[in-house]
Amino acid sequence: MSVATLTRASVEALTQFDTASVCNALEVLRPEYRSSGFTRLPLIAARPALKPVVGVARVARIRAAEPSRGPVPDRISWYEYVAHSDLPTMVVIQDVDDSPGTGSFWGEVHSEVHRALGAAGCVTNGSYRDTELLAEGFQILGGHVGPSHAHVHLVEYGEPVEVCGMRVAHGDIVHADYQGAVVIPADCVAGLAAAVDLVSRREKAILDVCRDPNFTLAKLKQALASAKEIH
Numbered sequence: 001m002s003v004a005t006l007t008r009a010s011v012e013a014l015t016q017f018d019t020a021s022v023c024n025a026l027e028v029l030r031p032e033y034r035s036s037g038f039t040r041l042p043l044i045a046a047r048p049a050l051k052p053v054v055g056v057a058r059v060a061r062i063r064a065a066e067p068s069r070g071p072v073p074d075r076i077s078w079y080e081y082v083a084h085s086d087l088p089t090m091v092v093i094q095d096v097d098d099s100p101g102t103g104s105f106w107g108e109v110h111s112e113v114h115r116a117l118g119a120a121g122c123v124t125n126g127s128y129r130d131t132e133l134l135a136e137g138f139q140i141l142g143g144h145v146g147p148s149h150a151h152v153h154l155v156e157y158g159e160p161v162e163v164c165g166m167r168v169a170h171g172d173i174v175h176a177d178y179q180g181a182v183v184i185p186a187d188c189v190a191g192l193a194a195a196v197d198l199v200s201r202r203e204k205a206i207l208d209v210c211r212d213p214n215f216t217l218a219k220l221k222q223a224l225a226s227a228k229e230i231h
Helices: 008-016 019-029 075-083 108-116 186-211 217-228
Strands: 053-063 089-095 104-106 119-124 139-142 153-157 161-163 166-168 173-177 180-184
Touching: 008 053, 008 173, 008 186, 019 173, 019 180, 019 186, 053 075, 053 119, 053 161, 075 153, 089 161, 089 173, 104 108, 104 119, 108 119, 119 173, 139 173, 166 180, 180 186, 186 217
Parallel strands: 053 089, 089 119, 119 139
Antiparallel strands: 053 153, 053 173, 161 166, 173 180
């Protein structure tokens, strides 16, 4: 399955899994994903209790510490870029200031604008504000909460970015919840549910023994061995 053949239903179905379970599944489907494709530094979820959000990436770089020293992309062209998709989108923004988050790109207004444009949420190393006024259902994972937008402006959009160790290109499938975010390769979407189920069944074999009032180390050793045989 390629991004071009994804449907809204197949993307939204991914929201039934939390991000840690998605990472587990990708370790089965793509073992190299044990060390790449996900955020490695902590991010703060604006709404930790919100269910996972998923969408195809719309990427940009911003600065906020000082006014722009040259031409910058206008907001309308950015909005058109975000909206140009039949699928839900996830906005991934890299703040390239020396001290990311001096000014917030995200708040009440921009969360409402981007929700209306079809975005499910945002992942950024920058800051956000208006936490109690954000658009309904819109999730933001950010570096911190800050009060001002300072001199925030777009530097460029459409080119690959890196946020907290997660590299993201335009059109990548991004899954996020309160734990962080991960890029799901398009060719893993079809097999993801089965891989999540496999890992869950292996974990259950161990958890059941650990939660048994009659737990023994011998039973744990047996469960660990049997879990490896579950396919």
